[in-house]
Amino acid sequence: MTFDISIIGGGHAGIEAAHIAAQFGLNVSIITIPGIGLGSAPCNPSVGGVGKGQVVRELDALGGLMGILADKSGIQFRTLNDSKGFAVQSTRVQIDKDLYSQRAEELIATIPNITVIREKVLEIKPIDSVFEIITTVRSYRTKKVIMTVGTFLNGKLHTGSEQTIGGRVGCDSSSGLQTLFSEIKTRPYRFKTGTPPRLDKATIDYSKLEEQPSDSTVRNFHCLHDPFTRFSVQASCYLARTNPETMDIIRNNKEKSPIFNGQIKGVGARYCPSIEDKAFRYPDKNVHHVFIEPEGLELDTMYPSGISSSLPKEVQLDYVRSIEGLEEAEIKVYGYAVEYDVIDTTDLKLTLEHVQIPNLYFAGQVNGTSGYEEAAGQGFIAGANAAVSILGLDPLILSRHESYIGVMIEDLTSNTRDEPYRLFTARSENRLFIREDNSLLRMFPYRSQFLLNSAIDSYQRNFIESYEELMEFCDVTMIPEYSPLMEEFSGEGELQKLTRRMSVSEILRQAWLNPINTLETVLTHHGVTLKHDLIRTVAISKKYDGYIKRSDFQFEKLKKMDSMKLNWETVCGSANISFECRQRIARIKPETFGQLKLIEGIRPATLAVIAAKAL
Amino acid sequence: MKFLYSDEPIIASSTCNHANAALAVIRISGFKHLSQFLTFFSHSGPIEPRRVYYTKFISGSEVLDDICLTYFEGPKSYNGENILELSIHGNTLNTERILKFFIEHAGCRLAAPGEFTYRALKNKKLTLSQVEGLDLFLNANSGYALDQGLSLLSGNLQEIYSELYDLFLKHKSALELSIDFIDDVGEATAKGYFDSSLENFKNKFETLHRRVIPMEHNLLQPELVIAGLPNSGKSSLFNFILRDERAIVSSIAGTTRDYLSETLVIEGVKYKLIDTAGIRDASDVIEAEGIKRTKQKMQHSFFSILLVNPFEMREEFMELSQLKFDVVYFTHADLPGFDAAKNSVLKIYPQFGSIGAISLTKNIHHFEKELTDSINIKYLSVTKDKPILLDRHKSLISQVSSQLIIYEKLVTYETDVAILSSELNILASCLSELLGIVSPDQILNSIFSNFCIGK
Secondary structure (H helix, E strand, O other): OEEEEEEEOOOHHHHHHHHHHHHOOOOEEEEOOOOOOOOOOOOOOEEEOOOHHHHHHHHHHHOOOHHHHHHHHEEEEEEEOOOOOHHHOEEEEEEOHHHHHHHHHHHHHOOOOEEEEOOOEEEEEEEOOEEEEEEOOOEEEEEEEEEOOOOOEOOEEEEOOEEEEOOOOOOOOEOOHHHHOOOOOEEEEEEEEEEOOEEEHHHOOHHHOEEEOOOOOOOOOOOOOOOOOOOOOOOOEEEEEOOHHHHHHHHOOHHHOOOOOOOOOOEOOOOOOOHHHHHHHOOOOOOOEEEEEEOOOOOOEEEEEOOOOOOOHHHHHHHHHOOOOOOOOOEEEOOEEEEEEEEOHHHEOOOOEEOOOOOEEEOOHHHOEOOHHHHHHHHHHHHHHHHHHHHOOOOOOOOOOOOHHHHHHHHHHHOOOOOOEOOOHHHOOOOOOOOOOOHHHHHHHHHHOOOOOOHHHHHHHHHHHHHHHHHHHHHHOEEOOOOHHHHHHOOOOHHHOOOOOEEHHHHHOOOOOOHHHHHHHHHHHOOOOOOHHHHHHHHHHHHHHHHHHHHHHHHHHHHHHHOOEOOHHHHHHOOOOOHHHHHHHHHHOOOEHHHHHHOOOOOHHHHHHHHHHHO | OOOOOOOOOEEEEOOOOOOOOOEEEEEEEOOOOHHHHHHHEOOOOOOOOOOEEEEEEEEOOEEEEEEEEEEEOOOOOOOOOOEEEEEEEOOHHHHHHHHHHHHHHOOOEEOOOOHHHHHHHHOOOOOHHHHHHHHHHHHOOOHHHHHHHHHHHOOHHHHHHHHHHHHHHHHHHHHHHHHHOHHHHOHHHHHHHHHHHHHHHHHHHHHHHOOOOOOOOOOOOOEEEEEEOOOOOHHHHHHHHHOOOOOOOOOOOOOOOOOEEEEEEEOOEEEEEEEOOOOOOOOOHHHHHHHHHHHHHHHHOOEEEEEEOOOOOOOOHHHHHOOOOOEEEEOOOOOOOHHHHHHHHHHHOHHHOOOEEOOOOOOHHHHHHHHHHHHHHHHHHHHOOOOOOOHHHHHHHHHHHHHHHHHHHHHHHOOOHHHHHHHHHHHHHHHHHHHOOOOOHHHHHHHHHOOOOOO
């Protein structure tokens, strides 16, 4: 059997890659380890979150899959950072894990040019400008390979002193990359991630916990779904807290922790710490949040977010039961840590194609990222680029100034990571502009470059047209002084009195006004009814206008410096730069000062020197 | 000026080139091997770094000079390159001949101003602040400037900037914590970090900001300005202080067209003493220009002296009397009717209440002591808080200060943390310029254009 594109792995990166590649009419296959459903969620049962909600909406605007699946399986919706300003607000949806995977299977099954092959891959070798993929059953030929193998490369699980081979609990693992591809170098170290014990739903005393119900005002991800109609019954999450007893139990069992006794060599993420990390890194802090999240409506397990652990089973049970509300809790599945091989992403281009091995792409956790959303974002980029490359179209490269996906891809390819990479909003320099509400505006130019003509394409064209009209309306429509509207918009304070004629755009910038409600009032006053999504995007865009201009000005100053070309070979040839810096520079081969700046471990002094030299 | 210099060896005389002296020092920097120069010296054995060798400087069979040479091997040298330092006899003709010899026979080129130091910066031997400090040190006009130059050179100020930057980063992370990790830390803890980190940063910054004093006190070259109406005796005073007939003195009002300046040393501080043209409503174009410049000079002066001739008051005095002076003196005290004339002036301008009266023929030494004392007292009080002297630093610190004010105001009423963070980034870029991380083109140019050849 031959394919245009074969994707190894059917997780969030894999299905996203397959889904977009198939939209171009190519012949696509997903080859995945038997026994695991497509789009399964082995860790937390949620999609979105701070910085990640933006990624899901960017994906949705590009024609991705994740938003559709999350909506269809969503059982609790929340807006994080609700009170902190629109730019940092993010949607998070608790998903029913079973439902999510089921919907993924169904959706992929309706696409005729995707073949799902459930076999374990043994070897991949280049033969006459194509690849031969040898599985336990037979062999396939394909023009392009996308590796979305998650934590399965040499995966090893730890619970206390118990160690098993596998990419996740109850699963097989795949061989190391060296066996699959003799030419590819993996890093000399491995990453580690962990997951908490799963609790029996029926054994928790919810009356002692703080309930967090689903918020019906949160908008669905997919642009063609009605924003507020849910596809499923909604459920609640619950907030519990650790206490001194919990932390003492953990601290007293330090020697039994694989992370601290040397059994685990892999590097974990600082921002996604296990409960052991928290106990030893913050010896003075005993109260940590634990969010108890449903894994599904039918599933009998709850996911306690914030206490991931690889301690022995009896210790896990001990500390869980020390938490108020969980005194009687039973553990269904024990927590574990998984160690796995990761590749060096500085060997990848911005299209996620490998520099040394053309037509081979990498996406997802194998690239050292954590999170379903990060994986999906990369899967989309790899899948789209594999497809457009076959068709001879322009590559899809998202700028870091326009999207979180762009931020992530540039961060990954420009920098060797020494811990798992997770997106958060602070990674972006342009946070006021990269928002959830305008993801469609930001992604439309990229989506339209695919020249596809599906339902979302015509939806987007209409949206953009109306957006531009409404933006202009705000600029040209004046609210007269002393009018009832003006009085309504004036605030309580002395400085909040609006005493002169102003355009709607100006009014929307006033700090004390909610721009969305304000624009709605103006439109009602003019007898205009428009879609809420549209009003929202325009109102927020107007609100941030001035601040974005200020920061753009600053950014332009920096950009002048950043876009300065430099010759990395000359820089490396300079005896005055430390050996370590030279090594990093030689590995990453920066072409501009901006890229050089992003390299980890480059000291400010070195930058000043190079800046001076390049003048 | 662009620093796109080629890497070839450079040569310059590091000592004064304009007058004959006993010795001159020539430095050559950036050559590959010392061996390329050895045929020019009579010394035959090996040359060890950092040892002085007495030798003859020869061209073919001809001896050009008796010299001492010292070899500094890179990277352990001033600017990281191989440096050869020659102490030669300091006749300017000799210096020129030897420079020319190296340029013609040894592939050297004449260094551009500051190029030795530029290479030190390029080779990470000095930071930007240190280079600025060196500049200050070499051109200092006072003991205080000398100290600050040295302090910059040794990296002290840079250290303060680094500490400030660290505190800034703590605050920045506290803000980011409240956006990206609020679920993990909780609202109250995040708010606590935010407030305390801002307080720490502000305190540290205020200490630094207090050291930036207003621009009109240019302490790098403090100016003493003598102002007054025409014929009030400005040039006479100027000449008296300098014991020199520098200014053209005549009794015709308006003789001093522009301003004259000379260097004056008081208690180890070099001042620029300026005699301005008289302020009057002149139809003469040059005179008008001179008056304009007088007013400008007044604005930037460190210390200003107003002279009043009570016998020749004009309407224009109104304009003068509104400027701020450190001291006011009535002149022509030796003329008859002085007291009456003085009193009638004081009736109109009571703000000049207690002022001195001088005659350039009587009491003058007592007056001079009084004047130099008050100048010195002002200098000591201004330098007491260790003011920052460099304009680039002063203006960046002021930028940080005004951005900090905007930011603090926002913190009080803006709940949108994304906006706060965006404004904080603007602050960050001022701070990183202070540290020398982002170095806009003009910084280097302005620094190195001050340097003389040979540094």
